[in-house]
Amino acid sequence: MKLIINGEEKPVENVSSVSDLLRELGLKADRVAVELNREIAARTSWDSTHLKDGDRLEIVQFVGGGCCASGDIRPLTRR
Numbered sequence: 001m002k003l004i005i006n007g008e009e010k011p012v013e014n015v016s017s018v019s020d021l022l023r024e025l026g027l028k029a030d031r032v033a034v035e036l037n038r039e040i041a042a043r044t045s046w047d048s049t050h051l052k053d054g055d056r057l058e059i060v061q062f063v064g065g066g067c068c069a070s071g072d073i074r075p076l077t078r079r
Helices: 018-025
Strands: 002-005 008-011 032-036 056-061
Touching: 018 032, 018 056
Parallel strands: 002 056
Antiparallel strands: 002 008, 032 056
16 A cells, blocks of 8 residues: 655555554654645544545654743743
């Protein structure tokens, strides 16, 4: 089956659900968000959300880090 993942066509085998795909790609489920055919795929339904040839997925991976040293963090103020 061929899927379009983040704009690139990729052939995949032995993948039937969103959960299977994430495992195949080596992604940790607790660190990603998935959009399937322009709709957010609820994490609770990834096991039962079946993929088919030509499906379009956008997968966003969350990464830790930041831009500021702890001394540079200032509380937000209302204007």
